[in-house]
Amino acid sequence: MRANTTMRIGCGAGFSGDRIPPAVDLVERGDLDVLVLECLAERTIALGQRRRLRDPAHGYDPRLRARLSALLPAAVRRGVPVVSNMGAANPRAAGEAARAVAAELGLDGVRVAVVTGDDVLDRIDLDAPALEDGRPLAEHGPVISANAYLGADALLPAVASGADVVLTGRVADPSLFLAPLAHGLGWDPADWPRVAAGTLVGHLLECAGQITGGYFADPGRKDVPGVADLGFPFADVRPDGTATVSKLPGTGGLVTRATVREQLLYEITDPAAYLTPDVVLDLRGVTVDEVGRDAVRVRGAAGRPRPGTLKVSVGYHAGHRAEAGISYDGPGSRRRAELAGEIVASRLASAGVRLRVGVIGADGEECRLRVAALASTPERADDVCHEVEALYTNGPAGGGGVRTAVTDVVGIVSTLLPREAVTPATEILEDARARETA
Structure with missing residues (x-):
């Protein structure tokens, strides 16, 4: 951390299939305090649950080993902790895989913290209505997974443990960033303006290259230079929550008022009341100002006390998809x-x-x-x-080139669960021993 005045947090992945080299570049050249890898989506975790059912040793992100193999040497050398939801449907197995990667790389003393408790399949009411259509959950099809969106409070013990790697399952995307920010900057979990500011930072960074020009690019309307070598973002966050979003010099893409504002509105339903596990976020007073090349200052988020319920993503078997094609010339x-x-x-x-x-x-x-x-x-x-x-x-x-495929379809709906029905836990894996804390 920079003399207790700012904290620099970077995003090295915005989804499971994201590129790996930009994250390594961030760790090597970014002078980061922490790197977050956001690799989980609604269907991703349901598919992970299905893999875990087939093999109890799996269910975590299939690229976990590749990402950590590339990142850990630099991250450990530079003292940059890695926080990620690559645990998906099996955080404990993900933690063991992370320790195995560290051992293969010859990295001694790597501590891995595993956060569990998001799997609530045994606690949901299948007669409860889905938020999307009001129909009972059971009517959608056989339910295969139910994962609550944990908040930053669930991650704080793991972050505070000093672990080199923190792995979780389903956690709200902004919460992955808020937890290390709150710990590093000493924010009170009930300081709603600062919790709102940290949540805003997490929301801006969570999709990685989207805010640096990827997905934003539209030739002729929104031109982005060097998009083939897109750099990933980081934010310098002050104790009052003011943040400056940027990217590394020499990387492709751009960070402008336009890229930041587009990401600001991404997936927001109600800008006056964006519900998260940590705060009810109000974006109406947010200001976005360019303060330099590829440097945009963001501030002005407001917050109200967090909801008493947690959103639960429910995966169900929705049938079988056939895809087929044939060409004519x-x-x-x-x-x-x-x-x-x-x-x-x-x-x-x-x-x-x-x-x-x-x-x-x-x-x-x-x-x-x-x-x-x-x-x-x-x-x-x-x-x-x-x-x-x-x-x-x-x-x-003249038909030719037939290709066919049949795959299972996983559908996703949502419901709510009282916060007190969810019990997160943190397990520290180190030196072939495990410690667990509630």
Whole structure:
């Protein structure tokens, strides 16, 4: 930390499939106090639960080992703790995997803190209404996962432990950032203006490259330089919560008033009352000012006491998806592809599947028929794929390049659970021993 005046926090991942090198660059050159990797989405954790059911040793983020293998040497050398929700559906196994990576790298004494308690499958009421449509949870399909969005208070014991790596399951994205900020800057958990400010910082950083020009880029309207080598963001946060968002010099992308304001509104439903586990965030007074090249100052968040309930993401089995395609080329290619689609739609009209048929491409060039369907059983889904494959000899001339796939579909709905029904715990893994604290 910079002489107890500011804290520099960086974001090295905005989703499970994010790039790894920009995070390593942040650790190597960013003079960070902490690095956060936000790698979890609603469907991600439900899919992790399914992997864990198949193998109790799995269920955490599949790229955990790759990320930590790249990051830990520099992070440990520079004393930069890594905080991440890569624990997904199995934080304890993720912690053991992290320790194994450290051992393989020859890094001695690496302490890993694991935060659990978000898995509330045994505590939800399946007759409770889903927030999205009011229907009982059980009506959506067989429930396979239920994970509460933990807040910063659940992470604070792990952060305060001095662990080199903190791994969690489902935690609200901004809370991953708020916890180390609150600990490092000495904020009271009931100091709502500062908790709101930290939550705002977390919301701005949580998607990594989105705020530095990725996803923002729109050629001719919003041009972004060097987007192929996009740098990831960090924020210098003062004790009063004022933050300056920036990126490393020499990296691609940009940080401007426009990129920050676009991320500010991302996924916000009510800017006067954005509900998080830590605070009811009010963004109406937020100001965004450019204070230098790739440097934007943000302040003015307001907050009210946190809700008495926690949001729960509920995953359920929603059926089976069939995806299939076939290509047509040369003169009349689009009309032949359209005819192929009409044939498939006609033959599956009474099959009891939700079907979508479309053609991509211009006439005279390669045109691709794309067929997608949602079916109740894998056999019904396979029937869809079979009809597309049958077009080789039962459809228009010149079809080729058939590709088919059948996958399970995980649906997501939400519900609420009283805060007191959720019991987070922290476990410290070090030197082949474990310590647990409530």
